[in-house]
Amino acid sequence: MLKKLLLALVAIPVLVILAIMIAFLQGNGQGVAHFPLNPRPAAVTAEDDAGVLIFGASRNTGFDVAEILAARGTKVTAFVRAQSNTGDLEKLGVPLAYGDALDMPSVERAFAEKQYSAVVTTIGCIGCNPKPDYLGNKNIFDAAKAAGVRRVILITTIGAGDSYDAAPLPARQFLKEMLPLKTQAEDHLKSLGLDYTIIRPGGLKTAAPTGRAFLSEDRETSGLITRADLAGLIVAALDDPNTIGKTLAAIDEDFRFPFDLF
Template sequence: MEKILIVGASGNTGKRVIEILNNSQSFEPVAMIRKEEQKEIFDDMDVKWVLADLEEKVDHALKGIDKVIFAAGSGGKTGTDKTIAIDQDGAIKMIDAAKKAKVKKFVMLSAMGADEPSKNKKLEVYLGAKKKADEHLRESGLDYTILRPGALTDDMGLAKVKLAEKLNEEGEISRDDVAFLLVMSLADPLVKNKTFEALEGKESIKNAIIDLSK
């Protein structure tokens, strides 16, 4: 069973990822938490956790880890300094630590629009930070998948999506469906070394991700 470190495990999307992995026969989740008081959530779920902060040293968090899902993020609503510290510098630090630890795959939760941050003045700093982290991952030599969803909602997931390397349209997608896409991306042959965008759509998640992997 592969051990999966979830960075941003206590966030809305990260928690959904943990729930899916906790019911998996192939993967064992390890929640990366920033504060001691967050451990109770994962103790109650019988999920292992490790204490680490993206703004400090993180190498110890990768011990014994096979793959990483990076689902941490400032959400674009925090100040510039925090956004750069988490979405850019924190992600880059985690990518470097993962490479050092020889992890088999790094799955990054990015954001639609990260390829052209200047087109969205409201979120330019956030998308720019995501872009730099994505570029660093692509150049790292690690096997990777970069998922760029549209606007995230808390609606119930329908497991129906529209995926493409570039969708050329705006839209929404539920955190449930994004969590499933992140978990499916852990499978070695699927969307390997690919960057893709995701919105809610009409194709099943499984079929859509297999089609994109061809």
């Protein structure tokens, strides 16, 4: 009897969490308005820019963005920490700027070394203390403005800012320390008068791209997206001036259930 009671006590919270996640993710992307992207042709973009500085490019989505841009001929520089594994970036031939986003002088130095037309930042860290989600991004935005770089793409998450209620409860609990910092970063960027685009992805999945991910201005949508598809949307948003001043969710209608994350 005691064993059954213990099993029930364990099972009930798990079932509740799954039910909540299914409630948020069931029908993901169904009926959600897509933001109409109209990027400039890649060849033109590659010819007329002064280069893109990427923060968070040593792995995951930031690396995928660097790979896409480098493959089409856009000049890219990756801002990385000294201890980062940069082997894959070096294989792409991407120049490196060493520093730490939490160290303002190193960020300012990166902007002083080259001319850039845009900045992309994907930085964030759950286990870091202090976390770079606000302070690191604030340094990036302030240094970009001081250097005259107007175009900034910031990647945060669904659950930041006015999308808080859209994130599943377990996600809000897991990211409870990061969401206020990401919200602060968004607010600071908006206050600077720069040509910003904020992209809030749903849960991130490492898998082959589906090609069905999209951006949306809907503040109530949630879901999942592959890192590869997210990178493609970031580049498209970078190329599309219609995304300036927009805060956009990024999800994939192919992923509808919590187990799609795995």
